[in-house]
Amino acid sequence: MNVFFVMLILSAFASCTNSAPKDAETDPFSNGGNERNMIVVISDMHLGADLAYAECNKNLPSLEKMLYRIKAAPNVSELVIAGDLLDEWFVPAPIDTYQGKDQTDFVQRIAATNKGVFDALNSIIQEKKILVTYVPGNHDLTISEANVDLVLPGINQKRDPELGLGTYYPVGYPEIAIEHGHRYNFFCAPDPISNQDIAPGTIMPPGYFFTRIGALYVSQGHPAEGADIVPVITQNTSGDESQNLLFEYWKMWEWTLNTFKIQNKFDEKIIVTNVDGFTGAYAVNDVLPFQTTPGGFIDVNLYKGIQDSWLQRQAHNHVPVNIPAYQAITGSAISTEADNQAITQYFLNPDSDVRIVVFGHTHVPTIKTSNDHLGQKAIYANSGTWIDHNSLDTTAMNFVVITPQYKDAASHTFVKLYSFKNEVVALMAEDSLRF
Numbered sequence: 001m002n003v004f005f006v007m008l009i010l011s012a013f014a015s016c017t018n019s020a021p022k023d024a025e026t027d028p029f030s031n032g033g034n035e036r037n038m039i040v041v042i043s044d045m046h047l048g049a050d051l052a053y054a055e056c057n058k059n060l061p062s063l064e065k066m067l068y069r070i071k072a073a074p075n076v077s078e079l080v081i082a083g084d085l086l087d088e089w090f091v092p093a094p095i096d097t098y099q100g101k102d103q104t105d106f107v108q109r110i111a112a113t114n115k116g117v118f119d120a121l122n123s124i125i126q127e128k129k130i131l132v133t134y135v136p137g138n139h140d141l142t143i144s145e146a147n148v149d150l151v152l153p154g155i156n157q158k159r160d161p162e163l164g165l166g167t168y169y170p171v172g173y174p175e176i177a178i179e180h181g182h183r184y185n186f187f188c189a190p191d192p193i194s195n196q197d198i199a200p201g202t203i204m205p206p207g208y209f210f211t212r213i214g215a216l217y218v219s220q221g222h223p224a225e226g227a228d229i230v231p232v233i234t235q236n237t238s239g240d241e242s243q244n245l246l247f248e249y250w251k252m253w254e255w256t257l258n259t260f261k262i263q264n265k266f267d268e269k270i271i272v273t274n275v276d277g278f279t280g281a282y283a284v285n286d287v288l289p290f291q292t293t294p295g296g297f298i299d300v301n302l303y304k305g306i307q308d309s310w311l312q313r314q315a316h317n318h319v320p321v322n323i324p325a326y327q328a329i330t331g332s333a334i335s336t337e338a339d340n341q342a343i344t345q346y347f348l349n350p351d352s353d354v355r356i357v358v359f360g361h362t363h364v365p366t367i368k369t370s371n372d373h374l375g376q377k378a379i380y381a382n383s384g385t386w387i388d389h390n391s392l393d394t395t396a397m398n399f400v401v402i403t404p405q406y407k408d409a410a411s412h413t414f415v416k417l418y419s420f421k422n423e424v425v426a427l428m429a430e431d432s433l434r435f
Helices: 060-072 103-113 117-126 145-151 208-219 241-259 310-316 327-330 335-347
Strands: 038-042 074-082 129-136 177-178 355-358 368-371 375-381 398-403 412-418 426-433
Touching: 038 177, 060 117, 074 177, 074 355, 103 117, 103 145, 117 129, 241 327, 310 327, 335 355, 335 368, 335 375, 355 398, 368 412, 368 426, 375 412, 375 426
Parallel strands: 038 074, 074 129, 177 355, 355 375
Antiparallel strands: 038 398, 368 375, 398 412, 412 426
């Protein structure tokens, strides 16, 4: 849900003998030897079906070049796409996403619109020297396995049994976990509970509607003033926990609508859906909590009761360590909350042996070091994004490279974060540890 995250932001190693990898700054995809052992992680490409509004447009030629560099690299063993490859969310609200057809046609249009990128990915897949793995993100939450395979035949997909989620542990490295990171976000995690009477079988979370509105704001040229104002509501004086949570949920909507001001009244039925069980069009007022009496009962039309079902959603989405609803709601727009969840869910979780975690989702590339529940060093990395306009211009076109350790005791596993801005590889951050 990149519009909800408008905010901040390997190189060559040792020889093929059992010596520690050393940094060869000129080539992030070389380990200095002949062994294929490097894992490249890229995410948040946000490829759209129409370049008139797609978030990745100007960066497409650079993305193609990067993919062909990866293909030509003799030391890369895996390329992992950590979600938000196919963008079903960033579509201006009045546009019919499927154009009266279906998801299969939509995905095929994305592949045709971004032919160079798909040609590059398919050439890597078909060559079979590099294993290409895809895990879902929130923007491709409902894209089916069959439709991904339709445009990327032979790609390795790592999915949970539940649609919209997946975690990948690279071959032979159970200490490394790669996922998009949206399962921990209140507004982006699959929601199979809300709106079932309106859209049977839907899993679309409210972030979908945020993003449709945000995409409209962008398509309207970032207007300084909107056509409507957010009606003020006040906290319910009853002290009821559910009402307090719904008030916090409203505050997030208030922030969003005051940030992404649109030139439409909130009662206009402008959000055309026809996806994932939803039909017809909805107004901003359909998703915005409301109150008829100051200090009185707060209600909402779409996502009624969402503040009370978070625990159930987390169980469905296989979240190992429960996140309190208040924390999940209030932290949903803060990129560091996703970073903190990597630490909580993996490193501080006594049931986890993972030492390296890579997320996408926030578009803020970073590497952070902490200790796990056994006091061992652990590394979290975020793989950033490839959209044309990120919150900080310096953070675009990112990727992570993991080079596993060799057998000798001095060797370390390296995690490096790069930028390809202006088609120049630049090392942004790095760290290492030994399993």
